[in-house]
Amino acid sequence: MNLDLILRSKIEEAVSSLFNQPAPAIQLQPTNQEFEGSHTVVCFPLTKLSRKGPEETARLVGEYLLAHSGVVTRYNVVKGFLNLVIHDSTWSDVFQSIYTNKNFGTLPGNGFEIMVEYSSPNTNKPLHLGHLRNNFLGYSVAEIFKANGYTVHKVQIINDRGIHICKSMAAWKLYGNGETPETSGMKGDHLVGKYYVAFDKAYKDQIQELETKGVSRDEAEKQAPIMQLAVSLLRKWEQKDHDTYELWKTMNGWVYQGFNSTYGRMGVDFEKLYYESDTYLLGKEEVIKGVERGVFFKKADGSVWVDLTSDGLDQKVLLRADGTSVYMTQDIGTAILRFRDFPKITGQIYTVGNEQEYHFKVLFLILDKLGYDWAKKCYHLSYGMVDLPTGKMKSREGTVVDADDLMDEMVAEAEKQTRELGKLEGVSNEDAGKLFEMIGLGALKFFLLKVDPKKRMLFDPNESIQLQGFTGPFIQYTHARIRAIVRKAESLSIVVRPEDLKLVTSFEPAERDVLQILSLFENKIREAAKDYSPAIIANYAFDLAKQYNQFYQSIPIFSEEDTAKLKFRIAVSESVALILKKAMRLLGIFVPERM
RNA sequence: GGUUCCGUAGUACAAUGGAUAGUAUUUCAGAUUCCGAUUCUGAAGAUGCAGGUUCGAUUCCUGCCGGGACUACCA
Numbered sequence: 238m239n240l241d242l243i244l245r246s247k248i249e250e251a252v253s254s255l256f257n258q259p260a261p262a263i264q265l266q267p268t269n270q271e272f273e274g275s276h277t278v279v280c281f282p283l284t285k286l287s288r289k290g291p292e293e294t295a296r297l298v299g300e301y302l303l304a305h306s307g308v309v310t311r312y313n314v315v316k317g318f319l320n321l322v323i324h325d326s327t328w329s330d331v332f333q334s335i336y337t338n339k340n341f342g343t344l345p346g347n348g349f350e351i352m353v354e355y356s357s358p359n360t361n362k363p364l365h366l367g368h369l370r371n372n373f374l375g376y377s378v379a380e381i382f383k384a385n386g387y388t389v390h391k392v393q394i395i396n397d398r399g400i401h402i403c404k405s406m407a408a409w410k411l412y413g414n415g416e417t418p419e420t421s422g423m424k425g426d427h428l429v430g431k432y433y434v435a436f437d438k439a440y441k442d443q444i445q446e447l448e449t450k451g452v453s454r455d456e457a458e459k460q461a462p463i464m465q466l467a468v469s470l471l472r473k474w475e476q477k478d479h480d481t482y483e484l485w486k487t488m489n490g491w492v493y494q495g496f497n498s499t500y501g502r503m504g505v506d507f508e509k510l511y512y513e514s515d516t517y518l519l520g521k522e523e524v525i526k527g528v529e530r531g532v533f534f535k536k537a538d539g540s541v542w543v544d545l546t547s548d549g550l551d552q553k554v555l556l557r558a559d560g561t562s563v564y565m566t567q568d569i570g571t572a573i574l575r576f577r578d579f580p581k582i583t584g585q586i587y588t589v590g591n592e593q594e595y596h597f598k599v600l601f602l603i604l605d606k607l608g609y610d611w612a613k614k615c616y617h618l619s620y621g622m623v624d625l626p627t628g629k630m631k632s633r634e635g636t637v638v639d640a641d642d643l644m645d646e647m648v649a650e651a652e653k654q655t656r657e658l659g660k661l662e663g664v665s666n667e668d669a670g671k672l673f674e675m676i677g678l679g680a681l682k683f684f685l686l687k688v689d690p691k692k693r694m695l696f697d698p699n700e701s702i703q704l705q706g707f708t709g710p711f712i713q714y715t716h717a718r719i720r721a722i723v724r725k726a727e728s729l730s731i732v733v734r735p736e737d738l739k740l741v742t743s744f745e746p747a748e749r750d751v752l753q754i755l756s757l758f759e760n761k762i763r764e765a766a767k768d769y770s771p772a773i774i775a776n777y778a779f780d781l782a783k784q785y786n787q788f789y790q791s792i793p794i795f796s797e798e799d800t801a802k803l804k805f806r807i808a809v810s811e812s813v814a815l816i817l818k819k820a821m822r823l824l825g826i827f828v829p830e831r832m
Numbered sequence: 833g834g835u836u837c838c839g840u841a842g843u844a845c846a847a848u849g850g851a852u853a854g855u856a857u858u859u860c861a862g863a864u865u866c867c868g869a870u871u872c873u874g875a876a877g878a879u880g881c882a883g884g885u886u887c888g889a890u891u892c893c894u895g896c897c898g899g900g901a902c903u904a905c906c907a
Binding site: 254264266269271272277279281284291315316317318320359396399400437450513538540542549550551554555556558561562563564590591592593594595596619621622654656660672686687688689691692693694695697700703705706707708710711714715717718721722725726764770776779780783786789790791793794795810830832 | 835836837838843844845846848849850851853854855857864866867868870871872875887888898900901902903904905906907
């Protein structure tokens with residue numbers, strides 16, 4: 238039973254019966270701490286129907302609920318706010334339904350199928366801090382949709398072709414001496430990234446050298462030998478030149494190995510991978526068909542464009558004059574291919590940074606113009622950049638934070654703090670290692686997810702790993718401590734049966750507060766899916782943990798004589814632990830049994 | 833220039849148009865016979881500026897100030 242929904246329907250009933258008019262949307266919100274009650278109805282909007290003052294209107298609704306709802310035991314009116322006190326027997330019913338429903342927080346299948354794309358890296362360098370926000374966000378949103386009853390397909394598109402990888406290939410050919418991940422001991426993606434950096438350095442040097450010889454900057458950029466090598470590799474690749482193609486495959490293979498180990502550590506997964514090298518040709522076909530159908534047009538030089546001026550945007554190129562495809566062309570192909578592969582999906586979520594908002598606006602418009610009705614069901618899950626306390630993260634300023642390095646640091650910090658607390662007696666090295674990993678990564682994920690995705694955010698590694706405050710480890714700790722309590726109860730042979738809960742007929746305020754927030758979980762999951770925002774779940778989990786700590790502090794459990802009350806409190810603890818666990822799962826945070 | 837996002841305590845984040853703007857952290861003052869002292873209680877501290885819409889505005893509208901992103905035949 239969902240108390241929120243019950244109350245809403247009762248209030249609607251009250252309004253329509255009292256004022257003989259259909260009820261408008263009911264504004265129901267949690268009651269402020271300073272007033273008695275748990276739910277508050279905002280009655281100002283109802284005054285138009287009642288043609289009475291706000292307080293009188295609230296009083297009438299309150300009286301009606303008292304007489305007819307069966308769940309309200311008292312009410313009070315402050316200005317136009319109607320504060321409702323829910324009957325303890327109703328709280329008891331609500332709690333029993335949560336406690337006995339092991340699937341609480343997982344809504345039944347709704348028959349819809351969607352696709353979530355996230356990560357989608359280039360293959361010329363390792364993942365960085367921005368990718369972490371992307372991966373955690375995409376993974377979490379996918380999990381949230383699953384919990385809402387959707388069938389979800391997690392995918393990514395890998396930008397495996399183009400000048401960027403050819404740059405790494407060029408530098409490797411010139412300076413690599415046949416170095417491989419095996420001979421160098423480096424992770425494959427880092428090795429390829431090293432040559433991308435080497436390319437950049439050599440390129441800059443060569444430009445400068447040419448400029449001192451009097452060549453113009455534009456010319457120097459084109460003439461630099463290493464750039465010419467990269468361009469020739471790109472051309473050879475497109476002609477499927479054997480050696481070039483093999484080198485490309487080899488180096489991409491190194492990168493994929495590196496990525497896979499990073500993804501494994503992050504705890505994210507994918508059902509299917511798409512590669513641009515497979516989709517760009519389909520995109521090209523679609524564009525050419527579009528020209529034939531008059532959706533696009535060709536300029537004198539042979540390049541193909543789409544005109545979006547009627548939609549308030551510019552003209553946008555789709556094929557270059559030389560017939561090669563651009564980023565947009567590939568994305569058109571990828572989208573179409575995905576809907577062919579998964580004909581039942583009703584929508585697609587693209588997890589991509591907000592610097593590409595314009596790109597996706599254009600992409601969805603183009604797909605719509607091509608006549609694909611699913612174009613309207615595509616959504617760009619846009620997120621803001623992640624800043625560091627030390628300054629902005631920009632690759633050209635050399636302050637990119639590598640994802641692997643950052644995870645190492647977080648885990649090392651978790652280890653340091655845990656050791657300082659001296660909590661590791663009797664824990665094997667292997668278990669301790671797993672624990673540091675759980676805490677370090679939990680801190681990282683929670684910190685990146687607790688902020689509204691669309692906002693630019695500041696990541697402070699030190700703050701994130703604190704075991705107190707609005708952090709992942711605080712949630713993990715609370716869960717671990719509850720599990721310890723439950724184990725203790727089990728060791729004392731205390732068994733809680735659902736019927737035991739009926740014996741508790743009245744609650745302390747702290748108990749009611751925990752029950753109230755417990756009962757909101759399913760609403761929060763729905764809200765999070767509607768807003769594509771794991772931040773809602775993160776905030777909920779923190780509130781629940783905090784509320785539980787107050788409950789735990791104010792009402793000691795094992796010093797009680799009253800066994801009914803004792804069992805009730807253990808059941809509350811179990812339920813909180815279960816829901817914290819589900820919330821952590823939705824956020825992709827590992828769940829420790831003890832810390 | 834155009835489009836767009838953002839400006840909330842020292843710091844970092846909240847607030848479907850609702851009550852005295854929440855929470856964390858920091859600082860200060862306290863509590864704890866106990867299931868795990870990584871807990872709890874109290875105090876101090878904020879909506880960039882100017883108008884408008886209304887019973888009511890952090891939220892919606894207009895202008896200004898400040899910051900970011902986009903505005904490539906790059907990906």
